[in-house]
Amino acid sequence: MASSKPLSRFWEWGRNIVCVGRNYAEHAKEMGSALPAEPLFFLKPSSAYVREGSPIERPYYCRELHHEVELGVLIGRRARAVPQDTAMEHVAGYALCLDMTARDTQKHCKDKGLPWTLAKGFGSSCPVSEFVPKEKIPDPHKLRIWLKVNGKLRQEGDTSNMIFSIPYLISYISHIFTLEEGDLILTGSPEGVGSVEANDEIEAGIRDVVTMKFKVQSKG
Numbered sequence: 131m132a133s134s135k136p137l138s139r140f141w142e143w144g145r146n147i148v149c150v151g152r153n154y155a156e157h158a159k160e161m162g163s164a165l166p167a168e169p170l171f172f173l174k175p176s177s178a179y180v181r182e183g184s185p186i187e188r189p190y191y192c193r194e195l196h197h198e199v200e201l202g203v204l205i206g207r208r209a210r211a212v213p214q215d216t217a218m219e220h221v222a223g224y225a226l227c228l229d230m231t232a233r234d235t236q237k238h239c240k241d242k243g244l245p246w247t248l249a250k251g252f253g254s255s256c257p258v259s260e261f262v263p264k265e266k267i268p269d270p271h272k273l274r275i276w277l278k279v280n281g282k283l284r285q286e287g288d289t290s291n292m293i294f295s296i297p298y299l300i301s302y303i304s305h306i307f308t309l310e311e312g313d314l315i316l317t318g319s320p321e322g323v324g325s326v327e328a329n330d331e332i333e334a335g336i337r338d339v340v341t342m343k344f345k346v347q348s349k350g
């Protein structure tokens with residue numbers, strides 16, 4: 131377990147949340163989506179952050195709220211058009227993250243060719259664990275990430291199965307816009323995504339590194 135105190139300043143700064151999609155072949159397959167030739171990404175507002183102790187809230191327009199467990203990469207130093215071979219120098223550390231998704235809304239957006247903001251960017255759509263400094267994770271591509279709902283295992287994946295590696299993602303994104311200190315990159319979900327209901331408890335972890343628990347808000 132990470133023994134260090136969380137560096138909450140990273141979360142409090144309220145920086146950008148950049149999410150990568152379809153970065154695991156098995157998840158793209160379960161969604162019936164083609165594998166991306168280049169990274170697919172979208173943004174969440176910083177108000178999407180939620181820390182342990184606060185609930186995940188289902189947006190009023192959503193009937194099918196899904197969990198996606200993902201490794202988060204926290205940027206520690208500004209990255210502007212950086213090459214892959216120095217990209218990891220810009221990483222401060224990691225966090226476990228959930229990319230909570232209004233799946234029915236996302237399907238509607240996909241069908242209509244609309245952006246995914248309603249489906250992915252609502253308040254509390256980005257629960258995060260405590261911050262894990264990079265020194266505690268020698269190789270972020272050798273991690274086991276998992277998620278349980280009410281004690282039952284739903285997702286378990288290995289970060290070695292990412293289609294686009296972390297240096298590739300940092301380099302790619304940094305050629306489109308500058309990544310600032312405190313920005314968080316969600317690196318995509320492995321397979322096994324599924325629905326949660328009011329009062330469900332989500333527990334998730336990076337094996338031997340960190341765990342976190344969140345409750346889904348009851349209705350009313």
Ligand SMILES: O=C(O)/C=C/C(=O)CC(=O)C(=O)O
Pocket residue numbers: 149150151152153154157158161162163198229231317318319
């Ligand atoms: O392909 C789809 O229909 C949906 C993909 C996602 O929701 C993308 C992600 O957020 C992900 O892969 O983690």
Ligand SMILES: [Mg+2]
Pocket residue numbers: 149150151198200229318319
């Ligand atoms: Mg995702």
